[in-house]
Amino acid sequence: MDRLQFEVPVRITPAPGLPVEEIYSVEQALDFLQNWPKRRQGKVYDAAFNxxxxxxxxxxxxxxxxxxxxxxxxxxxxxxxDVMFPGKRGNAARAFREARA
Structure with missing residues (x-):
């Protein structure tokens, strides 16, 4: 497995009515973040980008x-x-159930 690949893809809905997209890796996340509007950037954006x-x-x-x-x-x-939250390896289903509870 690529060292920059996410264990569980991050599922996002970029805008209402658009289909769900999956972000599989650090590189894809960076591409998404680099295209994020400057006026909507803040501390959480900076933490994610960094x-x-x-x-x-x-x-x-x-x-x-x-x-x-x-x-x-x-x-x-x-x-x-319907995003799955990463847990310990092999516990993704349990982490998903706990996060949704």
Whole structure:
């Protein structure tokens, strides 16, 4: 597995009426963040961008980048309703159930 790939893809709904997109890696998350409007950037955006960039230069892990990107998506209202939250390996289904409870 690529060191920059997310364990579980981050599912987002970029705009109402558009289909759900899946972000599979740090690189895809960075591409998405770089296209985010400047007027809508803030502290959570900065944390996500820094974590994703840090993962590309081995300062942060892909898991840290995924969590930061998911937090950004949640705060921005982009997170799809059916997103799975990463847990410990093999516990993704349980993590999903717990997060939705």
């Amino acid at each position: 974590a994703c960039f840090g993962a590309t230069v081995d300062v942060a892990s892909a898991e840290d980048a995924c969590r930061a990107f998911m937090a950004f998506c949640r705060v921005s209202g982009l997170l799809a309703r």
